[in-house]
Amino acid sequence: MPDGGAPVLDVTGLKTVFRTRGGEVHAVNTVDFHLNAGELLGVVGESGSGKSVTMMSLIGLLPTPPAEVRAGRVMFDGRDLLKTDDETLRDIRGGQIGFVFQDPMTSLNPVFTVGFQIMEPLRRHMGMGKRAARVRAAELLDLVGIPDATRRLGDFPHQFSGGMRQRVMIAIALACDPKVLIADEPTTALDVTIQAQILELMKELRTKLGMGVIWITHDLGVIAGIADRVMVMYGGQVVEQAPVRELFANPRHPYTRALLTTVPSVRGERVKRLTVIEGQPPILSQQPGWCPFRDRCPHRMEVCDRLNPQRYPVAAGHDAACFLVDPGLSEDYRPRPRPAPQPAPQPQPLQAQPQPRPIRQQPDPQPQPQPRPVQQQPDPQPQPQPQPGQKPQPQPVQQQPRPQSQPHPVQQQPQPQPKPQPQVRPTSVSHSFTIGGDDG
Incomplete structure (x- = not known):
């Protein structure tokens, strides 16, 4: 110290x-x-x-x-x-007085090369020429751990990662030996390896x-x-x-x-909740x-x-x-001394509760099928007897109602009325008879 x-x-x-x-x-x-x-x-x-x-x-x-x-x-x-x-x-x-800013992503000028930004304070505050300032800038980049420093002088800030930009900022701050x-x-x-290098560099420079x-x-x-x-x-x-x-x-x-x-702490008992x-x-x-x-x-x-x-x-x-x-x-x-904190009671282990027997649900009663209503057959109509010499008339075919599949009673269909048959006129048949024919 x-x-x-x-x-x-x-x-x-x-x-x-x-x-x-x-x-x-x-x-x-x-x-x-x-x-x-x-x-x-x-x-x-x-x-x-x-x-x-x-x-x-x-x-x-x-x-x-x-x-x-x-x-x-x-x-x-x-x-x-x-x-x-x-x-x-x-x-x-x-x-x-050198200053290393907190945000390296926005601290560097994006339109100038890294080498130009390191050489600027060297030429302004220390009066170096361009060649000497470039050599010193390469030494500073190498000092903060950037490989291939001479070639990287011509790169722009967007070609560096966040950690490398932070090292460039440190190099600019250290340029004039403040x-x-x-x-x-x-x-x-910075990762822990580069962080350790920067900390050792600070110790050495101070x-x-x-x-x-x-x-x-x-x-x-x-x-x-x-x-x-x-x-x-x-x-x-x-x-x-x-x-x-x-x-x-x-x-x-x-x-x-x-x-x-x-x-x-990395030692001691493991805690579930960090202190805040x-x-x-x-x-x-x-x-x-x-x-x-x-x-x-x-x-x-x-x-x-x-x-x-x-x-x-x-x-x-x-x-x-x-x-x-x-x-x-x-x-x-002055505050009074607080009593020592009592250890928190340990939670009792939960005992398994008996599972209630499931209630058997009764099945819903199924609706009983309703009996089908008996279709009443119409009384047979008397058939007219044919007259001598008349052709028998065809009987109309009665349509049977279709069976219904619904469980409720089927509405009765109206009985079909027989269609009126046209009157057939009797045809006269002529018979020719020969009575007592000629013998000769």
């Missing part, structure tokens, strides 16, 4: 607001911290806690409006960056060049491995600062403890006079509803913004 000397970067009372139609959003509220030469400061906190906005406020990267740095002082190399003109600030950005490097989640899109590094991340494991000090942010405020070993061994702010308990921080982050459009963590804090006291705690010293280089560590707080306001 670097010795305590004059800090290369000193921030005091920084306040940043965003003016919106719904009012002012207090994104950064009275932030104080410092960074020594050769030191790596880890900044952790939930999304929306103000980490990135704080660092972008230091070097004027926020759009104005709607952003406005309302108060504070940022001392770098003997000058206040908040009072520096734009031309001088452009010379500092990229030259003496005094301060601000890295906003620089290893998010030792070799005396470069101070501000490392913004959600990964507490990375912070534990490379950071010298840790700054925990919540609701736009710094709630705890400590050396890395001290913070992990003795966290004093309830939010810091909650963050550490949410990290899943209950509740929601504070609404930054309001600026109340109470503790921003009170609604989610398990140690909430009456004084937390009235006052916003300042940072109280805990140990050497360790302070926390919580009334629990305030030595002047009356014992009446």
Whole structure:
């Protein structure tokens, strides 16, 4: 860890607001911290806690409006960056202060080659010629682990994957050997092998060049491995600062403890449900006079509803913004120790319940077939006797009704009436007889 000397970067009372139609959003509220030469400061906190906005406020990267740095002082190399003109600030950005942005997919210019974008700060801030800048750009690509670096200088950003674009962004930030490097989640899109290479590169450069590094991340494991000090942010405020070993061994702010308990462990018993921080982050459009963590804090006291705690010293280089560590707080306001949690009762094994016998359903009675009604045959009509010499008349054929297949009674068909037969006139038959014929 670097010795305590004059800090290369000193921030005091920084306040940043965003003016919106719904009012002012207090994104950064009275932030104080410092960074020594050769030191790596880890900044952790939930999304929306103000980490990135704080660092972008230091070097004027926020759009104005709607952003406005309302108060504070940022001392770098003997000058206040908040009072520096734009031309001088452009010379500092990229030259003496490097910045690795969070989103590599949109940070590179899609119409320029990767080599051109790496060579640009070399030619502007270091005065290199085109040939020397190209050689240095190839060295930087090789340094961050991109193979065939000389050939890849002529490629465009869309020809690189997300992880390789992130490495290009790191190469651009390291191009001019800056005094301060601000890295906003620089290893998010990298696999663990390249991530380990980048972390080793950071350790080497800050030792070799005396470069101070501000490392913004959600990964507490990375912070534990490379950071010298840790700054925990919540609701736009710094709630705890400590050396890395001290913070992990003795966290004093309830939010810091909650963050550490949410990290899943690879040892111990396997749990079915991961630990979470209950509740929601504070609404930054309001600026109340109470503790921003009170609604989610398990140690909430009456004084937390009235006052916003300042940072109280805990140990050497360790302070926390919580009334629990305030030595002047009356014992009446301190929370009473909670009883030890009782082990949850083990659920009794469920006994098999006897299955109820199924109820046999009686079949629905089938409808009985109705007897067919007997068709009444019509009385036979007397047939007229033929007259001598008359032909017998044909008898009309009576049609029998068709049997019905319906189960209900069949309606009787009307009896057919015999058709009137035409009267046949008797035909006269002439007979010729010869009586007593001629004998001769």
